[in-house]
Amino acid sequence: MIGRLNHVAIVVADLAAASEVYRHTLGARVSEPVELPEHGVTTVFVELPNTKIELLHPLGADSPISGFLHKHPAGAIHHLCYEVADIGAAAETLRKRGMRILGDGKPKLGAHDKPVLFLHPKDFCGTLIELEQL
Ligand code: CO
Numbered sequence: 233m234i235g236r237l238n239h240v241a242i243v244v245a246d247l248a249a250a251s252e253v254y255r256h257t258l259g260a261r262v263s264e265p266v267e268l269p270e271h272g273v274t275t276v277f278v279e280l281p282n283t284k285i286e287l288l289h290p291l292g293a294d295s296p297i298s299g300f301l302h303k304h305p306a307g308a309i310h311h312l313c314y315e316v317a318d319i320g321a322a323a324e325t326l327r328k329r330g331m332r333i334l335g336d337g338k339p340k341l342g343a344h345d346k347p348v349l350f351l352h353p354k355d356f357c358g359t360l361i362e363l364e365q366l
Pocket residue numbers: 239241286311313362
């Protein structure tokens with residue numbers, strides 16, 4: 233069902249400092265910050281040859297990642313994103329297999345304007361999983 237690893241998301245305390253680490257210390261290609269008010273995050277994308285790293289920082293008072301940053305003030309891996317060909321079919325199959333989809337269970341447009349879903353970490357080895365339809 234799942235295909236390539238699309239990205240690994242890391243919540244960081246300081247987007248500029250994290251961008252510096254990836255751009256200058258590690259020598260990667262790093263985007264400018266993009267604010268996504270409807271998701272309550274500001275993102276920076278790091279392009280690697282085989283995947284991406286998504287640096288996330290809370291945006292606005294009730295960002296869904298504020299609590300996570302509070303628990304992990306030094307920053308931490310937040311989720312993994314796997315690609316799927318058909319997100320509706322993937323959701324239905326996972327539901328039949330007893331897996332929990334977060335929120336209302338319906339795909340939403342994610343950071344790349346592609347439909348995404350999030351899966352319950354307790355069903356997936358303690359890891360928050362994002363599915364993205366290409
Ligand atoms: Co993501």
